Amino acid sequence: MIEATLNPARIFIIDDEPANLKLLDKLLSSQGYSALVLIQDPRDVLARYHEARPDLILLDINMPHLDGYAVMEQLKNLADPLLAPIVVMTAQHGRDALLKALHSGARDFVGKPFDRVELLMRVHNLLDAQLAHRRVLEQKAVLEDRVRERTEALNTTRLQVVRRLGRAAEYRDNETGLHTIRMSRFSECIAKSMGWNVAQCELLLHASPMHDVGKIGIPDSILLKPGSLNPQEWAIMQTHAAIGAKILADDDTSDLLQLAQQIAQHHHEKWDGSGYPAGVAGEAIPLAARIVAVADVFDALTSARPYKVAWGVDEAVAFLSAHSGSHFDPTVIRHFQICLTEILAIRNALLDA
Secondary structure, X not given: OOOHHHOOOEEEEEOOOHHHHHXXXXXXXXXXXXXXXXXXXXXXXXXHHHHOOOOEEEEXXXXXXXXXXXXXXXXXXXXXXXXXXXXXXXXXXXXXXXHHHHHHOOOEEEEOOOOHHHHHHHHHHHHHHHHHHHHHHHHHHHHHHHXXXXXHHHHHHHXXXXXXXXXXXXXXXXXXXXXXXXXXXXHHHHHHHOOOOHHHHHHHHHHHHHOOHHHHHOOHHHHOOOOOOOHHHHHHXXXXXXXXXXXXXXXXXXXXXXXXXXXXXXXXXXXXXOOOOOOOOHHHXXXXXXXXXXXXXXXHHOXXXXXXXXXXXXXXXXXXXXXXXXXXXXXXXXXXXXXXXXXXXXXXXXXXX
8 A cells, every 4th residue: 555645646648448547446446545536538638638647648649530659749848847757658669669758758658558656656756756756846836936926025124224314414404305205206107108117217316315314424513504515514514425325235135225326416417517426417317317307306396395395387497497508418308397287296196394
């Protein structure tokens, strides 16, 4: 008798001769195999396979309608990663027949009339190996699920850290949390118009609120000064871009933090090279930073601050358009104009109280 683990193994027996089916059914049942599927018409194999995947297939070669080679070809086309091993049963004992069967996908070969003990040993060994293979794949799937869960948890934690850092920067500035929400949504809208895919737009949405995190390192006497900054103070204020980049640096495993670093470092660069901190120009400025620059300036212009009144939308749009090609990337400005209706809807839904 077989081990209990092999008892429920599902075995297809495919043979057009009823006598052979009856003989194999009796032989295997006597050994404790309880899930035997007898198939007399080979055209039924695929339908039965889709009902429930077998663990082993005993397959006759010479059959009407579809011979064993055609059945194996059909099974191979399923591309099943856990395809059941096939034992070919045939009265053909020549070398060519053996090689053809093995080439077609058979795992083993039993000649007719078959030896009872030999057949049972081959069935046992192949089932044992197949079920072990299944357990490995199941364990692999479990491990992959655990890795996916841990990765999602890690990404969630990183996103929370990014949001909290952005919030910390807001507390040090005169800007509200709604500013970062609005400009990040504006940025997402522009990027979508420019052809970014869903994942890229979502990454930009979450990374862009970090654009001014470097303001954490600017003294209150400068950051909160109600009037204009003198040249020395302005030079200190400009260092917030480099400070932000340093805060977000040295994480090669997070696309979110890498993008946030690019934005923090480059969102004050200008298309003509007159920006800071490095004075880079044109497409040398990362595209995400060019997008955020437009979104950030538009929201800043149209928002009231203790030191200024809000500009009108038309006035702000005119300013951005006038500085296309100097301060701003012309392509980004064009897409900003394309999705202006959606941007204004976002703005109106998220107005400061």
